[in-house]
Amino acid sequence: MSEEEKFDAIIVGAGPAGSACAYLLAKEGKSVLVIERGVSAGSKNVTGGRVYTYALELLEPGLHAEAPLQRKVVREQIMMLGEQSGTTIDYVDYTYNSGDVPQSYTVLRAPFDEWLAGKAEEQGAMVAAGIRVDDLIIRDGKVVGVLAGEDEMFADIVIAADGVNSFMAQKAGLRNDITAHDVGVGVKEIIELPPEVIQQRFNLTGDEGAARLVLGCTEGTTGGGFLYTNKDSISLGVIFAPEGAAKRGKKIHEIFQDFKMHPAVYPLIEGGTTVEYGAHLVSERGWKGVPKNLYRDGFVAIGDAAGFVLNTGTIIRGIDLAIVSGIAAARAVLGAKDSAGVGPAYMQELENLKLAPTMKLFAGFPEIIDIPRIPAVYPAMASEIMNYMFKIDGQVPPKMTKGIWDIVKKHVSLGELLADGWKGVRNI
Amino acid sequence: MAGIWIYSEDTIIAQQIITLGKELAAAMQQPICALTINEQDAQSLIAAGADKVIVLKGNNLWPESYAAAIAAQAAQAQPDVLFIGGTLRGKDLAAKAAAALQVGLITDAQKVQFVDGALETERMLYGGLAVCTEVLGGMNVITIPPRAYDVPAQDASRSGEIVSVDVQTDATMAVGNVCPIVRQGADISVAEKLVCVGRGVGKQEDMKLAEDLAAAMGAEICCTRSVAEDYHWLPNEAYVGLSGQKVKPVIYLSMGVSGQVQHVAGIRDSKVIVAIDTNENAPIFAAADYGIVGDLYQIVPLLTEAIKNKA
Amino acid sequence: MPTIIACYKWVLDEQDIKINPGNLDLDTSRAKSKISEYDRNAIEEAVLQGEKMGAEVASLTFGSSNAKQSLKDALSRGPGKAYWVNDDLANKADAFVTANVLAAALKKIGQYDVILCGEGASDTYAQQVGPRVATLLGIPAITFVSEMKIEGDKVVATRKIGDCTEEVTVPFPVVVTLLPEINKPRIPSLKQVLGAAKKPTTEWSVADLGLTAEETTAKNKVKSVKGFVMSRKNVIYKDGAPADKVASLVASLTKEGVL
Numbered sequence: 001m002s003e004e005e006k007f008d009a010i011i012v013g014a015g016p017a018g019s020a021c022a023y024l025l026a027k028e029g030k031s032v033l034v035i036e037r038g039v040s041a042g043s044k045n046v047t048g049g050r051v052y053t054y055a056l057e058l059l060e061p062g063l064h065a066e067a068p069l070q071r072k073v074v075r076e077q078i079m080m081l082g083e084q085s086g087t088t089i090d091y092v093d094y095t096y097n098s099g100d101v102p103q104s105y106t107v108l109r110a111p112f113d114e115w116l117a118g119k120a121e122e123q124g125a126m127v128a129a130g131i132r133v134d135d136l137i138i139r140d141g142k143v144v145g146v147l148a149g150e151d152e153m154f155a156d157i158v159i160a161a162d163g164v165n166s167f168m169a170q171k172a173g174l175r176n177d178i179t180a181h182d183v184g185v186g187v188k189e190i191i192e193l194p195p196e197v198i199q200q201r202f203n204l205t206g207d208e209g210a211a212r213l214v215l216g217c218t219e220g221t222t223g224g225g226f227l228y229t230n231k232d233s234i235s236l237g238v239i240f241a242p243e244g245a246a247k248r249g250k251k252i253h254e255i256f257q258d259f260k261m262h263p264a265v266y267p268l269i270e271g272g273t274t275v276e277y278g279a280h281l282v283s284e285r286g287w288k289g290v291p292k293n294l295y296r297d298g299f300v301a302i303g304d305a306a307g308f309v310l311n312t313g314t315i316i317r318g319i320d321l322a323i324v325s326g327i328a329a330a331r332a333v334l335g336a337k338d339s340a341g342v343g344p345a346y347m348q349e350l351e352n353l354k355l356a357p358t359m360k361l362f363a364g365f366p367e368i369i370d371i372p373r374i375p376a377v378y379p380a381m382a383s384e385i386m387n388y389m390f391k392i393d394g395q396v397p398p399k400m401t402k403g404i405w406d407i408v409k410k411h412v413s414l415g416e417l418l419a420d421g422w423k424g425v426r427n428i
Numbered sequence: 429m430a431g432i433w434i435y436s437e438d439t440i441i442a443q444q445i446i447t448l449g450k451e452l453a454a455a456m457q458q459p460i461c462a463l464t465i466n467e468q469d470a471q472s473l474i475a476a477g478a479d480k481v482i483v484l485k486g487n488n489l490w491p492e493s494y495a496a497a498i499a500a501q502a503a504q505a506q507p508d509v510l511f512i513g514g515t516l517r518g519k520d521l522a523a524k525a526a527a528a529l530q531v532g533l534i535t536d537a538q539k540v541q542f543v544d545g546a547l548e549t550e551r552m553l554y555g556g557l558a559v560c561t562e563v564l565g566g567m568n569v570i571t572i573p574p575r576a577y578d579v580p581a582q583d584a585s586r587s588g589e590i591v592s593v594d595v596q597t598d599a600t601m602a603v604g605n606v607c608p609i610v611r612q613g614a615d616i617s618v619a620e621k622l623v624c625v626g627r628g629v630g631k632q633e634d635m636k637l638a639e640d641l642a643a644a645m646g647a648e649i650c651c652t653r654s655v656a657e658d659y660h661w662l663p664n665e666a667y668v669g670l671s672g673q674k675v676k677p678v679i680y681l682s683m684g685v686s687g688q689v690q691h692v693a694g695i696r697d698s699k700v701i702v703a704i705d706t707n708e709n710a711p712i713f714a715a716a717d718y719g720i721v722g723d724l725y726q727i728v729p730l731l732t733e734a735i736k737n738k739a
Numbered sequence: 740m741p742t743i744i745a746c747y748k749w750v751l752d753e754q755d756i757k758i759n760p761g762n763l764d765l766d767t768s769r770a771k772s773k774i775s776e777y778d779r780n781a782i783e784e785a786v787l788q789g790e791k792m793g794a795e796v797a798s799l800t801f802g803s804s805n806a807k808q809s810l811k812d813a814l815s816r817g818p819g820k821a822y823w824v825n826d827d828l829a830n831k832a833d834a835f836v837t838a839n840v841l842a843a844a845l846k847k848i849g850q851y852d853v854i855l856c857g858e859g860a861s862d863t864y865a866q867q868v869g870p871r872v873a874t875l876l877g878i879p880a881i882t883f884v885s886e887m888k889i890e891g892d893k894v895v896a897t898r899k900i901g902d903c904t905e906e907v908t909v910p911f912p913v914v915v916t917l918l919p920e921i922n923k924p925r926i927p928s929l930k931q932v933l934g935a936a937k938k939p940t941t942e943w944s945v946a947d948l949g950l951t952a953e954e955t956t957a958k959n960k961v962k963s964v965k966g967f968v969m970s971r972k973n974v975i976y977k978d979g980a981p982a983d984k985v986a987s988l989v990a991s992l993t994k995e996g997v998l
Binding site: 520 | 969
């Protein structure tokens with residue numbers, strides 16, 4: 001074969017999934033080409049967010065110590081906002097930090113993704129950045145390569161790691177274009193603050209960190225907010241369903257600004273300087289949003305391209321699942337006897353590595369999150385209950401059972417409450 | 429008494445730099461010597477303040493060809509500093525002369541001072557983001573932007589030494605086809621009032637908004653680099669920025685301009701800067717005296733009306 | 740076969756540079772590097788002209804060790820080989836030093852018919868190195884070129900000098916500095932990006948070039964580099980109905996006497 005360059009594997013996208021897969025394949029001596037659309041790995045990616053370290057250790061023991069990570073999370077927080085109030089549950093658990101490998105770290109994508117892609121390059125993978133893959137090359141029903149501009153590149157396997165609106169998965173016929181129902185729109189700012197200030201405001205010592213999910217900040221639309229403490233900045237953002245936002249006539253940046261200015265939120269970021277803005281789509285369907293087929297002959301989809309994002313309302317996971325799926329694909333490629341065997345082997349690895357069972361377990365959660373009263377009613381209701389419980393003005397308050405019940409009745413009917421409860425129980 | 433030397437192929441610019449020369453001459457206790465390739469301008473240079481004028485007589489009309497000759501003169505006389513008018517021709521000549529003399533060259537000095545026995549210059553770095561202050565060692569060539577200084581008052585009674593020197597000029601380059609660039613529109617670098625169009629103006633048809641506003645204000649229209657070079661809605665001579673025009677209007681009003689440093693570098697001498705943009709975090713607002721955060725399609729027509737009604 | 744050499748500078752991306760609000764120092768810690776904008780035009784022009792006339796095209800840069808990444812970038816744009824004077828001296832070099840180093844490197848390369856440079860670097864924009872190199876090599880320089888053709892062994896270039904254009908014809912060897920309007924650099928294709936890794940690179944240190952200490956010492960001392968902060972009034976009308984904001988603005992501008 002003269003001019004036609006052929007690789008063992010071409011990976012489209014140098015995010016965590018693509019880089020993890022490239023790392024393992026290259027380490028085992030396979031010729032790997034990673035094609036990244038952005039000017040550098042990570043430049044097109046946005047996260048809340050944090051990474052769970054088990055995934056890094058799965059890729060390579062000791063890797064977490066090399067990675068550019070921010071703070072190790074010891075505080076897991078949930079916040080519900082009322083109009084002028086907020087209820088925050090703060091769970092601090094130092095066992096998350098004990099042992100050699102802390103459970104999770106907050107992370108900034110640009111340095112993290114670049115580092116992971118660099119590790120793949122160290123192992124011998126070629127990473128070509130600034131190039132967009134326009135199409136798959138399919139011959140006799142098999143995916144044999146990719147087309148980038150006018151250049152054709154061939155490979156035994158093409159691995160789609162090109163993110164939430166995967167064009168490669170669409171070209172392969174594994175999924176259609178995403179609909180507004182499938183995704184949330186996330187917007188985020190990175191707000192710089194001195195480390196001491198962050199430590200004081202969140203009650204942290206040294207390089208400990210806090211992770212917080214917020215409800216009631218999306219002005220009634222399905223969605224929620226998040227806040228993660230980085231070393232010298234705070235990642236603050238909001239994700240919500242685009243249809244709902246459009247119906248309410250609210251612009252995304254307006255909702256986000258209101259969130260930032262909320263009296264329970266603003267003091268946390270006061271004095272900080274916004275140094276970065278980001279926006280990105282987030283897969284919201286969970287397991288039900290994962291395409292029925294994640295492979296075809298010569299092709300597999302991993303990471304966000306396969307829909308591997310989990311939102312349980314209390315935690316959000318994406319990066320670890322991406323890395324695990326990259327590992328699964330690499331193992332499948334390394335172990336399969338022929339190209340037709342890679343797909344099934346990949347699905348098996350997703351089971352072995354516990355990714356598929358985990359996603360199936362939480363398959364019903366999007367239904368819960370979709371309950372319209374969750375963003376629109378319950379946070380306000382909770383706030384009002386709290387307000388009632390802590391209000392002392394010298395008057396005689398209603399009896400507690402009646403007081404609380406009156407508040408509940410004001411926001412929701414018994415039938416609605418039961419229906420929501422039932423939905424919750426059914427889907428958990 | 430090596431002297432403060434000044435050269436420009438444009439005598440007016442040379443005279444402007446004599447204003448700077450006079451400031452420094454007092455501090456440095458040095459005479460001012462102007463070089464010119466235009467024999468007939470020698471007297472005016474004396475009247476402007478030069479103590480001596482060296483007329484370079486070559487047989488070439490092309491100003492750039494005098495680089496070696498000027499360098500040779502400087503090598504002989506060893507002036508403390510050689511100022512060259514910062515036209516494009518001047519910068520070309522300045523670099524060649526500096527290389528021939530193997531001395532430093534400060535391009536587009538915004539400020540030149542004599543401090544503690546040495547010359548100090550300020551110039552912009554990183555597209556206008558930063559200011560670099562340097563202390564000069566030994567003879568340096570410094571280019572001064574045109575119109576940075578005013579032409580000094582002419583004193584016809586002044587006398588000075590005028591010498592003529594025959595020089596060899598560089599003839600390897602054949603220069604022909606000199607065509608004036610026909611200016612489409614006004615010279616924005618001398619405009620009193622400017623309305624600036626940025627990429628926030630979506631379509632070329634929307635330029636009308638700017639035109640109406642400019643008409644109401646009595647202003648000329650200019651733009652950012654991308655509007656000229658990428659969209660071609662206005663000629664290249666109309667863009668303001670580090671590599672384009674520098675403007676000094678009494679009022680500069682921008683619409684849909686984000687305010688990148690390279691653009692702001694061209695407007696910093698404006699008396700009043702006004703910005704209209706939808707993005708409240710756009711850098712232009714940090715560089716503005718006044719501004720409105722809003723949709724220019726709404727704001728500009730209202731503004732045009734309000735200004736018309738005022739009059 | 741004629742040789743065209745494009746010189747480029749590996750600079751910090753000014754977009755990533757922050758100004759420390761306290762002391763106005765520059766914070767370059769987050770800054771990525773890039774091939775200076777106008778130098779990309781120079782590389783592109785070298786490649787375009789090389790394609791047209793069948794010439795050998797090479798890139799040349801003077802940069803410290805972090806300029807290594809620039810080689811892949813430059814080569815992916817089309818030159819057949821890259822020359823790199825790899826020396827930490829580059830971090831302290833001014834145009835005087837850079838020109839001395841580049842001229843010495845070009846002499847070492849030996850063959851140069853057309854040397855292309857950008858009009859100025861995006862960090863310093865001193866607009867000197869091109870003509871300086873030419874003078875040091877004893878060859879002509881054509882500056883501020885918006886269009887160029889190569890006819891046989893001559894360069895025919897159109898210069899844009901403010902209020903006029905002129906056409907200049909010069910035989911090889913010659914230095915040409917280019918305006919950004921000369922071309923629009925093509926985005927390297929996948930094959931070009933991959934191919935870059937296979938092209939030859941020659942690396943020298945300044946010591947290999949036989950320059951004197953004086954030739955490699957900057958002429959002037961940098962006293963300070965501070966962020967430029969325009970202190971303007973910053974009266975920005977954000978809230979309220981458009982008509983109200985406009986009225987407030989008009990009132991302010993009237994008071995300033997500029998309307």
